[in-house]
Amino acid sequence: MNHRDPRSEDVISIAPSLDVSLRAARMPRRIRALDRRVLRITLLALVLGVIASGVAWALVTLIGLITNLVFYGRFSLTFAAPVTTYLGHWVIVMPVLGGLVIGIMARWGSTAIRGHGIPEAMEQILLNESRIPPRITWLKPLSSAIAIGTGGPFGAEGPIIATGGALGSLMGQVLRVSADERKVLLAAGAAGGMAAIFSAPVSSVLLAIELLLFERRARSLIPVALAAVAATGMRYVLLGSAPVFPMPNVALVTLPALCIYVLVGCLVGFASIGVTRLTYAIEDGFEKLPVHWMWWPAIGGLAVGVIGYVMPATLGVGYTNIDAIIGGRLGLWVLFSLCLLKLASWSIALGSGTSGGTLAPLFTIGGALGGVLGICIATHWPGLGVNPGLAALIGMAAMFAGASRAFMTSVVFAFETTQQPHSLLPLLGGCAAAYLVSGLLMRRTIMTEKIERRGVRVPSEYSDDYLDRIPVGEVSTRNVSSLHASQTVGDVARWLISTDPAARYGGFPVLNDQGAPLGVLMRRTLLDPLQPADARLIDLLHGPLIVVDESHSLREAADHMVDTGADVLIVVASDQPSHMEGILTKADLLNAHERRLRQSGLDRK
Missing domain, CATH: 1.10.3080.10 (Clc chloride channel)
Structure with a gap:
């Protein structure tokens, strides 16, 4: 971290000798994708x-x-x-x-x-x-x-x-x-x-x-x-390396069947919203119980036990259920019952605050729902070529995609655990439809609802760093007014309070007789009444010269500002470090972000 002049927190440093200044100049670290x-x-x-x-x-x-x-x-x-x-x-x-x-x-x-x-x-x-x-x-x-x-x-x-x-x-x-x-x-x-x-x-x-x-x-x-x-x-x-959820080989899908599978994903997307809201509604219900939360898992366990007595398949991890669902070994009413009762058992247990996972239950619920839709469609419109087992697989993945918004995870998981290459295309379409429905109609996910309620902001979009792809030279302020090292504080202060538009900047580079940069002084430092009026500007400059090359990225420059505590960076030419091209201010960084908003359409009223 740069140590500033104790007389003013706004002095951004320098050395009086040009050769020493350039050798000791602090440049931003180049961002590397990999290091040792x-x-x-x-x-x-x-x-x-x-x-x-x-x-x-x-x-x-x-x-x-x-x-x-x-x-x-x-x-x-x-x-x-x-x-x-x-x-x-x-x-x-x-x-x-x-x-x-x-x-x-x-x-x-x-x-x-x-x-x-x-x-x-x-x-x-x-x-x-x-x-x-x-x-x-x-x-x-x-x-x-x-x-x-x-x-x-x-x-x-x-x-x-x-x-x-x-x-x-x-x-x-x-x-x-x-x-x-x-x-x-x-x-x-x-x-x-x-x-x-x-x-x-x-x-x-x-x-x-x-x-x-x-x-x-x-x-x-x-x-x-x-x-x-x-x-x-x-x-x-x-x-061994056998698929975790084996299923009969999936044939190449037809176009009508592909459209149906996307529709299945869309319907399961709506269901994923209901599942998420139900789970947290039950959790809110437990919050209102007049007993200590320590007893809630036991109360939830009572519901699990009753439902498990009625339908034992709802108990435990249920991996065998997933096998049977995508393998096409369960009938319509068994699938329907498993979907509803597993949902009731799992949502009550999870809402009670006990310890357990969500992936397998969501896969079971979504798979059973997809299987029900697949059987109904295959029974009434056999000419469409819909495979109920594949519809169940799409329902399984689409439920997780809609509830968690882990879109690519859902698609690839269903493929890897079944090792069915022809399932990839319908999985992609079904999960994308579920993701679209969930993203439009539900603000939070089953993974983020709890912690966002506690004020934790969870990133939902992962994009490239816009600042990392813009060079400093593209947005830096050019033709900026500069000061001479031999000028006095009094002379500069009188100019700063004049009506000259060139005096409006918050910081000004200080140059030597050869026009090479020595450092930057901030406006508030120069107008500080505690500064002696006859003090030369060069006497206010301390520490290494802080500069940025015009070829550096704005991300590197912004990191450099944080690292050094500088408000303004001197921009030098790549092929001639002693030549100042301009300055980079925090306002320039904000202007770059304004361009990003304009390009993305986010600045629309």
């Missing part, structure tokens, strides 16, 4: 990917153990769905007991275990420099395993994403890294966890970009991508 620090972060991300795959396997194993103990009375690590059980009416009690344990853990462990994890990770990224409390690394997976293992209608992916993110954050807190690098490690851990659960590395990276990183830069993308690759590679070793 990326290698270190990438190595750490690879380690995180391997660890996240192990944590994912451990979490699934723990869920299987608890499920087997609670619903089947046996000690087994095999993952099992609580569909057939000897408990009878006691099935209603198990989610209540699980909710009670979650409430106790949240009250005396950490309230951060409540919810599905992704909004909480987003909040830590945006407000706390990606610092997640270390205890979340074990409290979140343990609480989620208890919730899901006792029948909670959640997926394991949300907790493992949160846990992987917490591991990355912990690594970034232990090691000496910047807040930006810690964010990358958090995203790498989260992507590794999701990739290990679903064997979907590309969509895991896209999820990190769309919901955690809020950017797409090489220094972020490479570590996160390699973490996902490492986690998926470990999954291949442990579980």
Whole structure:
């Protein structure tokens, strides 16, 4: 940081000798897409990917153990769905007991275990420099395993994403890294966890970009991508490379069928709005209960148990449900019942503040709805060539796209988990339609509603940095009035209060006899009554010369202003550093933004 003259905070410095000034001049740092620090972060991300795959396997194993103990009375690590059980009416009690344990853990462990994890990770990224409390690394997976293992209608992916993110954050807190690098490690851990659960590395990276990183830069993308690759590679070793949700081969779609699939996506987009609003309406309802929030998960567990007794398929993660839905093995009324009852069970449980994920429930609800629409259309208009299984797959992806606005994640996830290349085109159309409907009719998403209510502003659009593509020379102020080093403060002050239009600027470059820049003095410094009237301007200049090359970008120049504390930068020629081309002010930066608004049409009244 530049140290200014203690007599005035507005002096932007200089040295009296031209040669010394040019040698010591402070230029902006050139922005580079990659540097050597990326290698270190990438190595750490690879380690995180391997660890996240192990944590994912451990979490699934723990869920299987608890499920087997609670619903089947046996000690087994095999993952099992609580569909057939000897408990009878006691099935209603198990989610209540699980909710009670979650409430106790949240009250005396950490309230951060409540919810599905992704909004909480987003909040830590945006407000706390990606610092997640270390205890979340074990409290979140343990609480989620208890919730899901006792029948909670959640997926394991949300907790493992949160846990992987917490591991990355912990690594970034232990090691000496910047807040930006810690964010990358958090995203790498989260992507590794999701990739290990679903064997979907590309969509895991896209999820990190769309919901955690809020950017797409090489220094972020490479570590996160390699973490996902490492986690998926470990999954291949442990579980094989078969698709997570196998389905019958999808044939190339016809144009009429493609139009129907886009319509299905549109309808599911409307449904995603209803699902999001219902979930938070239930959460608001729990807020009004006259009991401590510690008891809410148990109350929500009662609803889960009752619905699970009526339809056991709503209990647990429901991955087998997704298999059956897109495989076309469920009839119309079963799909319809599963859609409504899973929605009721999951929304009540999530609204109660228990611990669990959102991806699998949304996929189940959307897939069942898409399957219902697909069967109805195929039955009444068989000539359109609509495949109910593909309609279910589109409904699954479109529900997540509409509810979360993670558009590309939704498309690629459905493709990666089924490995059906002909599904890509209808998936793209259906998810785009759902995204359009959701974006027009719903301000917030299921991922951002909670934290935006607490005043956290979540980025929703990721575009290139406009300032980074404009050179300084294009917008700098030319033909600006300059001062001579030998002038006195009194002479300049009299000129500044005159009617000369050239005296209107807030800062003025000071030149030597050869016309080379020595520095900048601000208007308020020159008009300061404490400054001696006979003081020469050169005596007010201190520190290194602060300049910017006309070929630098406005982003580099703006960063330079922040770094040095300068209000005005001297712009020098690229081929002749001693020649001043003009000055760059903060007003010039704002004018550049005005051009951006004009080009984008955002300045329309």
